[in-house]
Amino acid sequence: MKSRKDGLSKEALLDLIRSNPFWRTIDDSIVQELLPGMEYVLLQQGEPLIHQGDASEAMYVVVKGDLQAINVQSDNTEIPLGKIGPGEPIGEIQILAGGKNTASVRALSNSELIKLSKTALEKLLLKSPDLVYVLADISRRRLLHNQLAHILPKLFGSLDDTMLQDIEDQVEWLHVSSGEILFREGESGDALYILLCGRLRVVARGDGTIEKVLGEVGMGESVGEMALFTDEPRSATVYAIRDSELVKISQPVFEKITRHYPQLNISITKILIGRLRKNIDRSCPMNTGTNIALIPISPNVHLEDFSNRFVTCLSSLGPTLHLSRKRIDDLLHTPGIASSPEDGPGTIRLLTWLNEQETKYPFILFEADATVTPWTRRCLRQADHVLLVADASEGRDSTKVDPLLFHSQKGSHSARKSLILIHQDGKTFPMGTRKWLDQWKVEDHHHIRWDRDKDFMRAARFIAGCTTSLVLSGGGARGLAHIGVIKALREAGIEIDMIGGTSMGAVIASIFAMDLDNAALYQKALDSFVHRKPFKDYTLPFISLVRCRELDSIIHDGLGDIHIEDLWINYFCVSSNLSTAELGIHRKNLLWKAIRASVSIPGIAVPVIEEGHLLVDGGVLNNLPIDIMRGFCNGKLIAVDVTEEEDLTVTHKEIPSPWRIFMSRLLPFIPTINIPNIFDVLMRTAVLSSVHRRNQVAMDADLYLRLPVHKYKLLEFNAIDDLIEIGYRYTKEKLKDWQTSLA
DSSP states (O other), rough: OOBBOHHHHHHHHHHHTTTTTTGGTTTTHHHHHHHGGEEEEEOOTTTTEEEEEOOOOOOEEESSEEEEEEEEOTTTTTTEEEEOOTOOEEHHHHHOOSSBBBSEEEEESSSEEEEEEEHHHHHEEEEEEEHHHHHHHHHHHHHHHHHHHHHHHHHOOOHHHHHHHHHHHOOEEEEOOOOOEOOOOOOOOOOOEEEEEEEEEEEEEESSSSOOOEEEEEEOOOTTHHHHHHHOSSSSEEEEEEEEEEEEEEEHHHHHHHHHTTHHHHHHHHHHHHHHHHOGGSSSSSOSSEEEEEEOOTTTTTHHHHHHHHHHHTTTSSSSEEEHHHHHHHTOTTTTTTGGTTHHHHHHHHHHHHHHHHHSSSSSEEOOOSOOHHHHHHHHHHHEEEEEEEEETSSGGGOOHHHHHHSSTTSSSEEEEEEEEEEEEESSSSOOHHHHHHHHHEEEEEETTTHHHHHEEEEEHHHHEEEEEEEOOGGGGGGHHHHHHHHHHHHHHHOSSSSEEEEHHHHHHHHHHHHOHHHHHHEEEEEEEIIIIGGGGGGEEEEEEOHHHHHHHHHHHTTTTBBBBGGSEEEEEEEETTTTEEEEEOSSBHHHHHHHHHHHOTTSOOOEETTTTTEEEETOOSSHHHHHTTTTOOOOEEEEEEOOOSOOOOOSSOOOHHHHHHHHHHHSSOOOOOOOOOOHHHHHHHTHHHHHHHHHHTTTTTTTEEEEOTTTTTOGGGGGHHHHHHHHHHHHHHHHHHHHHHH
16 A cells, blocks of 8 residues: 655645654754655555565654554564654665665554655755764664564564563663673673674683683574573673674563563573583584674785685575675765774764674675775774685785784684685695794684685685584504595585594594595505504513604604694694693694604503603593584584494403413414403503593584494504495495485
8 A cells, every 4th residue: 555645835844844853953954955855644554654675765754653663574474673653763774774674664553754755865964964873873773673573582482562562671782892791700690681783702711711712692692591590600701702782681670571471481491401402612612703804914815806706605605795895885875985984974874784784694704905994994893703814825924914903803802813825726735834823823724725616615614613524533453444434425525624533543634634535545544554564663662562663754754744734624633641641632733743642552652752741642531532623613523433332352261371372373283362462452441531431422423433343453454445445335324314314
């Protein structure tokens, strides 16, 4: 139904405008000048004024009556967004932010309005620039109220109009600036909070002194619910990564609301159960981020080309908006608005528009300028995740962006930072990554070969928080079956974004991280462990049974002087520190030395000395480091285990004497006595604690593959082909069900 527009004389229209509180602050001469662009609109009760999805053509100001804003969902259900009464504008968001109407508006009673065309409003804003602040504040409050109306049903289930309004009337609205603390670990828990826009980070120290990132809170999520039920102190500190808007529901208010609407208790309980299932400790310290800033940190990096390719990859994971200074100016049809000063009216309009875009796009990519400009600074302020993009062939000392980056953000309470090093191709291995990392102090890094689309895609999955990671256990020769697993995963089209492991799993994982194909992976394992036999280098057992000169030579020859941070694919391995009884996590420095520590089975291999500490096989403390991988990656995790629940068994009632065992193997007419040897006992002892906690660890994997390799001995490396085939066949079979469940 179309609105009826009853003509009024110029004098009557002026009187009506002057009587409305919205126009009282505007000079009368300006009003008279704009009068040709104004109309009087009369609506009957129930008559629509604006339709959701239509292009915005004007702003209206209510003179008399009440109207209702309504958002229509995809299933045609309606969410009331609030009432609009005399003196309030309608349609100002679209005029300021652009785009189509995000809600419908209809009259709750007979209503009178003044319509101001878009052209007339733009003239008005030029002549009365202070009005921009008024409209922007109204728009901001409207957007936040609309956000709350969308979020509450998702958190609390189906809510009728009365319930929505009742809850909204009792909440407290909060603004938390970037770097500001929302609440601290140990404080009394007295409220839950709902994030309407912005981003929060959750950190905890526990009993230690090192702050651990537990996760992040995004738009539409809640935090602090546990306090409403337990009355216990806060278990973590929460702060804003960037400027954030929230609503606070205090405990007294929550109790009052739930007395009237007891079903909300069930909804909150479901949130808590879901959070426990997700297990916040296994969340990555957080690779996800709605707002992503691309900052060039080397002179000749082609950021525009990189941005276009990266956006293509990110868009395959979710709707993505790509913004540069020029794109912003073009989208808002206002040259220079992207570089508006902080206190200027252009900034108000820009921020209003950006807030609106965050409700539409999971990812917004901010492409900074090549130099330090107001737009580059704005990219940093808006970012949840900063990607520092450099040409790996350029010297790290050539950049001049460093002071800007670290003085524009508030220490540890800032956006996550990742380093992107671009290589023209993969003909030569990366070198010197450590120097970049030392200078920029980023949380992680990614090597991207310009001629490999899969490298762009891998980085995009990290940023989007939807990686697939692979963890490989130790287990001596049985670990060769990992090669078959990798072959099956590759054939299934499963891209591995990060890999890690222990002992033999660390060895195979490191070769994979070099991005070698299946044939090269097999050949390296064959040359190293079958042809050269590293555990036949016996010595006097003062420290170990094996001297390890051959083992050192094999590992160094196979890996050279590659550093872990120079691997094409992100990698880690673990070792056990005998000196401190702590797990060592290796993500930097020489790869061969980290591998050598990870495979140093106590009693069999010579420990590795590092800074005066003795490092041995990682399997002593963690043979399947799923929990470590969870600290680096969000997304799916595949774990491969080649150890057995019950491994060393004997049929004898007592251990035969060494001479009897020796004679049984020497003389052909005496039956051979099959009993675990010292190698078997020491290797089994090395992983005993990890085997004990296997079931608990396995539950944290999305796909747990326990390979049937128990019949092979721990040093039976000559069974490489059989072991690879077992890993391959077993994985192919398990992947059928797993991929079906993901579809």
